[in-house]
Amino acid sequence: MNMALNNTQMATFAARGFLRFDAVVPEEINHQFLSDIGDVSPQPDTVKGHYANIMRSSVVPLVSPGIKLSQAYPPSNALNKLIQVPQVKGAISSLVGVDPVLDHHFLHIAFPPNYWPEDAPAQRSQHTHQDSTIDPRAAFDIQLFYFPHDVTANMGGTRFIPGSQYRRVSEAAIARYQNIKGQQHVVCTAGTVIIFHMGLWHGGGLNKSEQLRYMFKIRLCPSERQVRLWDMNEAEHAQSARPIFWTDGSNPPDNLHAILTNPEPWYEADTERLEYINRVKFWRYISGDKNFDADYWLTRIENDYV
Amino acid sequence: MTASDSNMRQQVLVLYLQTSSLDSPVVAWSQYDGTAEQLFMAGDSDKPPYATGLHALKQGWRLFQASQLNPHNSGDEFQTAYLKYEFFFEKWLPQQ
Numbered sequence: 072m073n074m075a076l077n078n079t080q081m082a083t084f085a086a087r088g089f090l091r092f093d094a095v096v097p098e099e100i101n102h103q104f105l106s107d108i109g110d111v112s113p114q115p116d117t118v119k120g121h122y123a124n125i126m127r128s129s130v131v132p133l134v135s136p137g138i139k140l141s142q143a144y145p146p147s148n149a150l151n152k153l154i155q156v157p158q159v160k161g162a163i164s165s166l167v168g169v170d171p172v173l174d175h176h177f178l179h180i181a182f183p184p185n186y187w188p189e190d191a192p193a194q195r196s197q198h199t200h201q202d203s204t205i206d207p208r209a210a211f212d213i214q215l216f217y218f219p220h221d222v223t224a225n226m227g228g229t230r231f232i233p234g235s236q237y238r239r240v241s242e243a244a245i246a247r248y249q250n251i252k253g254q255q256h257v258v259c260t261a262g263t264v265i266i267f268h269m270g271l272w273h274g275g276g277l278n279k280s281e282q283l284r285y286m287f288k289i290r291l292c293p294s295e296r297q298v299r300l301w302d303m304n305e306a307e308h309a310q311s312a313r314p315i316f317w318t319d320g321s322n323p324p325d326n327l328h329a330i331l332t333n334p335e336p337w338y339e340a341d342t343e344r345l346e347y348i349n350r351v352k353f354w355r356y357i358s359g360d361k362n363f364d365a366d367y368w369l370t371r372i373e374n375d376y377v
Numbered sequence: 378m379t380a381s382d383s384n385m386r387q388q389v390l391v392l393y394l395q396t397s398s399l400d401s402p403v404v405a406w407s408q409y410d411g412t413a414e415q416l417f418m419a420g421d422s423d424k425p426p427y428a429t430g431l432h433a434l435k436q437g438w439r440l441f442q443a444s445q446l447n448p449h450n451s452g453d454e455f456q457t458a459y460l461k462y463e464f465f466f467e468k469w470l471p472q473q
Contacts, residue, residue: 348455
């Protein structure tokens with residue numbers, strides 16, 4: 072089954088830096104994953120003890136960076152089944168190609184209050200950050216965030232900032248920003264996968280529930296030039312420029328140009344326009360069309376006669 | 378009372394605005410409470426505490442720092458990074 076991304080999904084990824092697939096992973100895979108990591112009958116433990124038990128069990132394979140994703144997981148492992156889910160497989164191949172490389176994976180656990188010693192400092196949410204380090208490439212990696220069980224609001228699901236992926240910052244240098252208008256907190260049903268552009272700002276929330284919260288993250292890198300990997304609608308890509316500023320008021324929301332120039336509520340008045348420019352540059356990269364533009368943002372400043 | 382009074386504690390409010398003008402809308406915010414009355418952290422609120430920087434002034438916050446307007450480096454004009462319009466406010470309160 073071909074579940075490659077379509078133009079609307081790809082443009083949404085270009086503009087907002089993430090794609091969300093709610094409850095796409097079948098229950099039997101979620102159950103196997105949770106069972107494999109030892110969450111069948113969770114007993115209150117310490118944070119260190121719980122991590123040590125899971126790491127000792129080796130149910131999450133130890134992998135060295137640079138291994139092909141196709142060779143990373145044994146066939147019967149829940150993680151192999153996860154990446155074979157048609158929507159997940161289609162999104163991976165559309166974004167980083169059919170044979171991507173695994174950078175690393177990690178089981179993130181947000182511990183409920185009873186896992187912390189009574190005299191421990193008050194628990195806090197994780198600072199907002201951008202993963203890895205300053206990354207000036209045109210190519211991009213993706214990160215799969217897999218939520219194997221239901222996540223309620225009080226479980227502190229991952230917080231992320233839509234549209235932050237092109238901001239070139241240095242990891243937790245942005246920790247000073249506690250709240251950003253339009254931030255989202257993941258609340259989802261079991262089997263939800265959210266795919267992030269590598270640059271998307273995010274952080275773990277504070278788990279105020281009585282249950283452990285698990286999230287498995289997989290970072291994938293392309294092993295080929297990322298051009299026209301999705302189910303590209305050529306006609307839509309080649310649509311002519313629409314009237315700008317003085318318009319008749321119509322603005323179909325799924326229009327490619329409209330998606331690429333839809334602002335986020337936290338953008339500064341001037342950088343909003345820079346974000347449009349960066350989105351168009353991204354679309355040029357993934358489409359291979361160096362003349363593509365949306366609403367004339369790049370064409371205007373390229374009209375030079377030196 | 379003065380800020381140098383040993384019984385006084387500082388509260389800090391950081392507002393990030395839509396433009397360099399103090400009366401423009403808040404797009405991001407952080408708070409730190411030296412009185413230890415409240416613990417603020419990442420993701421703890423989705424609604425700005427004030428509509429604009431000016432609203433914070435009207436509620437008694439004292440501005441003590443604002444980000445500069447710097448020219449754009451050649452070749453790097455379109456690169457976005459950190460939030461641009463950062464304003465630090467403070468209040469000084471007696472320790473309870």
